[in-house]
Amino acid sequence: MNASSGSGGRVRQLREKAQELNRAAERSTDPEERRRLQDKARRLQEQSEQESKIDDRGMDPM
Helix, strand or coil: CCHHHHHHHHHHHHHHHHHHHHHHHHHCCCHHHHHHHHHHHHHHHHHHHHHHHHHHHCCCCC
């Protein structure tokens, strides 16, 4: 197993969590809660994209 397979799993987990938060935001009837969930989902999606780019380059972020 190489080092990139572990970070690829993390990227997938971040994306799945972001999707879950977006679905929860869609179900929310409270506008504040909906916005909070959408913001958190967006941050997780951005983080997954950054980690994916690092993984694609084969670099360890630490």
